[in-house]
Amino acid sequence: MDKQIHTFLHKLSFVAITIASITLVSLFLRTPETCVPPEAPSKPHLRFPKSTCDFTTNRPHLPSDKKNNRLWSSRDWNNKLHSISLLFLPIRDLGLLPNHSKILCVSAGAGHEVAALSRLGVEDVTGVEIFDSPPLVSRADPHNLPFFDAAFDFAFTARFDEALFPARFAAEMERVVRPGGVCFVLVGECGPREVRDVVRLFRNSRFVSSSNVSLVGIRMTSILMRTRKSYS
Numbered sequence: 001m002d003k004q005i006h007t008f009l010h011k012l013s014f015v016a017i018t019i020a021s022i023t024l025v026s027l028f029l030r031t032p033e034t035c036v037p038p039e040a041p042s043k044p045h046l047r048f049p050k051s052t053c054d055f056t057t058n059r060p061h062l063p064s065d066k067k068n069n070r071l072w073s074s075r076d077w078n079n080k081l082h083s084i085s086l087l088f089l090p091i092r093d094l095g096l097l098p099n100h101s102k103i104l105c106v107s108a109g110a111g112h113e114v115a116a117l118s119r120l121g122v123e124d125v126t127g128v129e130i131f132d133s134p135p136l137v138s139r140a141d142p143h144n145l146p147f148f149d150a151a152f153d154f155a156f157t158a159r160f161d162e163a164l165f166p167a168r169f170a171a172e173m174e175r176v177v178r179p180g181g182v183c184f185v186l187v188g189e190c191g192p193r194e195v196r197d198v199v200r201l202f203r204n205s206r207f208v209s210s211s212n213v214s215l216v217g218i219r220m221t222s223i224l225m226r227t228r229k230s231y232s
């Protein structure tokens, strides 16, 4: 009887060790939390996203490239790019957007601002959105950005109005911008009181300026802020 229990316990510990080893190996093989877009897969039709961190999609690449080429040569796309570029020119004149800036576009949609900033000469532009639009925009939740603190010099969003949790959205933008960096947001056209309400959500930034702008014919208000030099 005693021996039987002994054998049983032996078997049990063997099973436990096996499960622990498998878990360890699978943890090693898992996609890391901070994502870097991988190269295009060699056999896209055999590839499926493994996690929310997986930037490539199971859509075949070739048709999407064709679609992109058609999109990027459309008049609508280029008009939007031009309109967005006009937003950033005054900021560039202030010296706040040198070509070597690392800039993050949050809720970047189809990637208009990513393309516009690249065209302006900014070398390191990242775009994220709930739904990815490869190759310009990767998938990430704006309320939980997959980037280290202070990873960027500049964060921009044209969709602050649409944030589900504006305070959280603002806090995440500030978190990934270095101290002394820039947060630049667009909201539907509004007066000074609403601007103040938005700025208040950016608890670690100070207001620089705001102005009424037209973005592809839509009247909006832009708000420029700088993150504080040190955390208080």
Ligand SMILES: *[C@@H]1O[C@H](CO)[C@@H](O)[C@H](O)[C@H]1NC(C)=O
Residues within 6 Å of the ligand: 099, 119, 120, 121, 122
């Ligand atoms: C930034 O890049 C743009 C486009 O490539 C270029 O025209 C401009 O001269 C560059 N600015 C500086 C300061 O190098």
Ligand SMILES: *[C@@H]1O[C@H](CO)[C@@H](O)[C@H](O)[C@H]1NC(C)=O
Residues within 6 Å of the ligand: 189, 190, 191, 192, 210, 211, 212, 221
């Ligand atoms: C922007 O337009 C609003 C009216 O829609 C006005 O109240 C506000 O003062 C304007 N802001 C600026 C900076 O001109």
